Amino acid sequence: MKVKIHRLFEYLLETTQAAPEAIVGFSLSGAPVLGDYLAELDPNQSLDWNNRDFRGLPELRNHVLAQAGLDRLCTPQDVLITAGAAEANYLSVMQLLQPGDEIVIETPGWPQAEVLARAIGAEVVKVTRREADGWRLPLDQMADAVSSKTKLIFISNPNNPTGDLLGRSDLEELVRIAERAGAWLLVDEVYAGLEWDAPRAPSVAGLYARGITTGSVSKALGLQGLRTGWLICRDADLVMDAVIRRENSSEIMNIMGEVIAEIALRPDRYPQAMQKARREGAANLAEMNTWIAGQEGLSWVAPRAGLIGLGRLPEGIDSDAFAKFLLADPYRTFLLPGSAYGQPGHIRLGVGGGASVNLSKGLERVALALKDWPVGKLR
Numbered sequence: 411m412k413v414k415i416h417r418l419f420e421y422l423l424e425t426t427q428a429a430p431e432a433i434v435g436f437s438l439s440g441a442p443v444l445g446d447y448l449a450e451l452d453p454n455q456s457l458d459w460n461n462r463d464f465r466g467l468p469e470l471r472n473h474v475l476a477q478a479g480l481d482r483l484c485t486p487q488d489v490l491i492t493a494g495a496a497e498a499n500y501l502s503v504m505q506l507l508q509p510g511d512e513i514v515i516e517t518p519g520w521p522q523a524e525v526l527a528r529a530i531g532a533e534v535v536k537v538t539r540r541e542a543d544g545w546r547l548p549l550d551q552m553a554d555a556v557s558s559k560t561k562l563i564f565i566s567n568p569n570n571p572t573g574d575l576l577g578r579s580d581l582e583e584l585v586r587i588a589e590r591a592g593a594w595l596l597v598d599e600v601y602a603g604l605e606w607d608a609p610r611a612p613s614v615a616g617l618y619a620r621g622i623t624t625g626s627v628s629k630a631l632g633l634q635g636l637r638t639g640w641l642i643c644r645d646a647d648l649v650m651d652a653v654i655r656r657e658n659s660s661e662i663m664n665i666m667g668e669v670i671a672e673i674a675l676r677p678d679r680y681p682q683a684m685q686k687a688r689r690e691g692a693a694n695l696a697e698m699n700t701w702i703a704g705q706e707g708l709s710w711v712a713p714r715a716g717l718i719g720l721g722r723l724p725e726g727i728d729s730d731a732f733a734k735f736l737l738a739d740p741y742r743t744f745l746l747p748g749s750a751y752g753q754p755g756h757i758r759l760g761v762g763g764g765a766s767v768n769l770s771k772g773l774e775r776v777a778l779a780l781k782d783w784p785v786g787k788l789r
């Protein structure tokens with residue numbers, strides 16, 4: 411079946427040409443530039459594919475396991491390099507789900523699994539995270555939602571968009587829930603490494619034979635344009651199925667993405683890059699928290715991890731109308747409406763993007779737009 415557009419992507423398409431002066435809602439660290447890697451790049455690097463392995467550069471796959479703390483639990487054969495976490499999710503969902511199969515997902519959550527599942531003709535079962543519970547994933551409801559009909563459970567940890575974080579014991583409980591049903595459990599950890607009040611959560615590929623970990627260099631390292639991510643799973647057939655599906659989409663890895671990601675994840679670079687990302691993220695989050703505390707009627711559950719969270723708008727303001735109002739003159743500030751996540755009373759607030767997004771200016775403009783918001787405006 412045809413893949414239908416989701417509101418999140420639709421909004422990005424509608425606003426691509428808007429040229430905002432500030433962005434409040436960036437989900438990734440400021441992007442490095444090519445010059446940061448030039449000294450370690452080989453001018454004779456062939457621009458053919460890597461010519462060594464259909465799963466990706468072996469050194470890169472070793473670094474991927476190391477950053478996830480999986481080097482003792484998984485082998486490089488369990489790792490497939492993909493075009494971002496998006497392709498890793500795509501390959502998993504498309505190979506695992508058949509029409510009529512059930513998939514259990516969280517809401518609010520990253521929409522990709524739902525969009526693909528609907529295109530396949532699978533049944534989508536949603537488990538709701540509630541703001542009143544700090545957007546926690548209700549594991550008791552997850553247990554009720556999962557049955558012998560469940561083929562796949564899909565969540566993001568840290569969660570996009572709320573920044574909630576499941577720790578080890580929660581993940582172990584989730585594994586028990588999946589195991590009882592014989593279901594696959596995919597945990598998208600694209601935001602991992604930016605945890606603010608707890609250690610990084612263990613990767614599910616190390617906890618469960620049917621656990622699939624997906625991730626990438628896009629978020630904490632800000633390298634989304636490399637389109638380089640991964641899928642990790644100890645089930646050899648699952649990985650091979652993904653290799654076969656990928657042969658029919660992007661076919662092989664992007665060599666420059668692999669080479670630069672390999673440099674970025676080297677043990678002599680990665681810890682410093684993460685320290686910088688954490689320092690900048692923490693400083694911007696502190697600014698955001700102070701700013702929100704000073705805004706009448708606006709509140710949020712601060713993210714426990716990652717660079718984004720959902721801000722609750724003052725009563726009666728519709729997120730779509732507000733996001734468009736804010737993007738127009740004189741505010742010219744971009745943010746994602748909560749409608750992109752089925753939360754029309756919220757906006758997605760984020761603190762990533764580095765200096766180029768003009769966060770402080772953006773926050774001033776959001777405050778102004780809230781003040782100017784026409785009372786009684788048609789929603």
Ligand SMILES: Cc1ncc(COP(=O)(O)O)c(C=O)c1O
Nearest residue numbers: 494495496520566570600626628
């Ligand atoms: C939860 C989640 N998964 C996957 C992706 C896609 O990331 P990538 O750039 O690694 O494909 C995103 C991007 O926003 C995301 O938020």
